[in-house]
Amino acid sequence: MNRRDFLKGLAATSYVTLSGASVLAPLNALASTGANANDGWLTTGSHFGAFKMKRKNGVIDQVIPFDRDQYPTDMINGIKGLVYNPSRVRYPMVRLDFLLNGHKSDTSQRGDFRFVRVTWDKALSLFKDSLDEVQTKYGPSGLHAGQTGWRATGQLHSCTSHMQRAVGMHGNFIKKIGDYSTGAGQTIMPYVLGSTEVYAQGTSWPLILQESNTIILWSNDPYKNLQVGWNAETHESFAYLAQLKEKVKQGKIRVISIDPVVTKTQKYLGCEQLYVNPQTDVALMLGIAHEMVSQNLHDKSFIEGYSLGFDQFLPYLMGESDGVPKTPEWASKICGVSQEIIRDLAKVMTAGRTQIMMGWCIQRQQHGEQPYWMAAVLATMIGQIGLPGGGISYGHHYSGIGVPSSGAAAPGAFPRNLDEGQKPLFDNNDFKGASSTIPVARWIDAILEPGKTIEANGSKVTYPDIKMMVFSGNNPWNHHQDRNRMKRAFHKLECVVTIDTNWTATCRFSDIVLPACTTFERNDLDVYGSYANRGILAMQKMVEPLYESLSDFEIFTRFATLMGKGEQYTRGMSEFDWLKKLYNDCKADNDGNFAMPDFDTFWQQGYVHFGEGEPWTRHADFRDDPEINPLGTPSGLIEIFSRKIAQFNYDDCPGHPTWIEKTERSHGGPGSDKHPIWLQSCHPDHRLHSQMCESEQYRATYTVQGREPVFLNPLDAKQRGIKDGDIVRVFNDRGQLLAGAVVSNRFPQGIVRIQEGAWYGPVGKDGSKQGGNEIGALCSYGDPNTLTQDIGTSKLAQACSAYTCLVEFERYQGKVPEVSSFSGPIETLI
């Protein structure tokens, strides 16, 4: 048969091939996805800042900083990579075995990643069926929908609000208290200074620059962390850091970075570093305090007038209560800082105006409450709390804290809770004796040990028996500790639902995965500057939601409609109705104080400016009159000794700041004979937690052989035969990972840094593709939480202790696996 006859023979069968299912259609000029009609510049924003984006031929072509942003982060280069990322969740997906067997599926397969596509209708009804089953069989204690995180920006589409309102309309569920970033800090500080402090506006930078003689950056790296913000970040803080750099250069302000490593900020400012052994800051602080008392340097009248409990603390400090005077000599042996320097610090800190600026990492360790409390005691002894350029702050590295606020009212948000009078479908509040709220980082404990009762912040918490988890815009397979422990826990869950834009590890360990669109595929608005409230930013949709992704508003409107509660959910308002309402409510709140145009004008212009703010001093009102303006502590004063905490009778958080040894500590501490290296997993320089790790081309600007960098000391590296650029295996008894060596003398011996937010990519123990779902798997990319310890900080906060972690490392000589983190689900079951 010749070719012509063969082809004619095909035609002769008259097989009409799926003509109705062609992927092509006649061009419809109006509906064309390639339409150029809307091309041009639009305004939007994100955690990474505000932008102008240019749309060309229907796709995002250029992203440039908003014209008010004088210090944009280079993470702007990763934005397009978030939208057009190859690992987008494109369609609703269900794990195959879950689709076949529902709540009786083989959960040990979770992580073997065999999924199928389903329609939205099917996915949402499976979601609802699962909620029905859990509420019916177990009640609200079987459902945890309270693990929430950094979401994407936008007051209307905030994914946490949508998920919790919609799931809350179905039934009640377990919620969290606290967060991973500041769990210990935000629990201890209300006892000490009367507020969380970590999320409070701080003394304005102009006053600090004017008044401070000395700034102590204690475990604090603002130049790194201020690149991102909770709302669209203005980056105004960087102008003040530039002024500080100049003052350091001129010798007008002395800045001392107390930190085991040379931070990005220290490098930028060109300031001093004081090395301290990891996790020993409390010992150093006690040594300084002892010297202040010994040399009579402390401000006795401030202590007398503004604080409570110094008398109960003093016997401990001087060693009268435990036989161990906390002298500089004593401290030096623990913290590695010489006695002379400790003595000098006591003088320096009390000599002029001293502003102490605490970072957050230091409280993400076992007994993380102590350094925050003890630092407040030091500041009290210095006696400058409430003075401009003096005292202590716990957030100058976060979301523009310290930039003067405009004073304008910020826009509200889509409601997270049910409206008054609304009842959930399953109106059941019987948590069967379990706590309905658990400390944020203890959920894996709860899954593994349901029914167990623990101490937490003066209460008893009884772990619920969690059967189902719902996550939205939240990636606990990044931020929680100890991946192998998480795997064990996830084997116990009956159903896991995740809503996200990209295939995070959390999606991969789920049963139902729903595709949300990115920030740039929906209309929204945001406050410009979380604390500055500099203005209101329009977030104009750049492109329609890609693939079958939907906005959070649309996803949960559909879900609520499935429950017959669509109208209740949206209050009968569309996306734009809501935007107008949020804007107009804000306009009314600001009426007479801040002029705002009508909504249409605002939307067209893309921004409303509220103007600059006035400098302000934290705790000045308290200093002015502590009786009229008391702190929020039980006594209204700074509590150096807390009667309340003492009454809890916790061995790991007594009534005053105390040096307590850790379960793991480097530089001669417990466990260092076996795994001598301290792993520091700080917030990343080029991401917001795990957000933007997926942005391929941007990630390539910092990876080493495609892996997350592990920063190593040159001598440590040399001793192990490691060169810059090698692949390194980092390990301990909890897990193992591969990372790319960056050898740098910014990192002292005995310390490695792997920044958190590195996406988990498990492969077989020996580097083979199969076996990623197994306990002991190797992380192919370098997620530090493969190695970290999943223990509470103390019985007080029960917060995350990621910084109490020892490891060892070696040059990796095994089979080098491909990185599996960014590829969506991969079948790895052996």
Place this chain on the structure above:
Amino acid sequence: MSHSNAHDNSINQGRAMVYRLLSALFAKEVDQPLLHELTSAQAQAFLAQLASDPLLGTDVAKINAVLLGLTTDKALLELAADYCGLFLVGTKHSASPYASLYMASNKQDGDEVLLFGEQHQQMLDHLEQSQLQVQSEFPEPADHLAVILAYVAHQANRVNSATQLAFINDYLNSWLATFSDKVGQCDNGQFYTALANLTTHWVKSDCETLAASQSH
């Protein structure tokens, strides 16, 4: 669209039918309606005719054997999971069906390019010139293999051989073999490996047909 077009003959009809079938199988999972259609007498006759080409016979037989074995919903779902793992998630450990991932001029070893890029735009231009667009129910970049194959089917009856050949050379031949190898590496079953092979072999022989018709 002109049905009196000189290119509209039964030979090109036959060619277009093959391209349409391949496009349909890459466009989505085999579901019950599609399975029903593929196992109908007409379709079976078509597949038998296709299998009569020795170059294509083995793969057509494999595909048909899988189709005829899809007698339970579970079997269909298993095949859908193969499809999902290959074409719907990620790109590194799957065989994403986007030309851009294989063709991008700036692609470096180990790097991935973004979707909706250069090849997507070029395909949009081609479609627009032909008064076509990607169906709204198929929300994929225009450089998806199913779109390219459907466009070749569309061209078969409408433009001359040289134009067709040039398009196939630019948009299929440059990456199809690499794609097919990737499917072979990543496929858990046999169906899509056979389909990718069939596509490669079919396009190769079709190019020969087009080249021969040009020289006439």
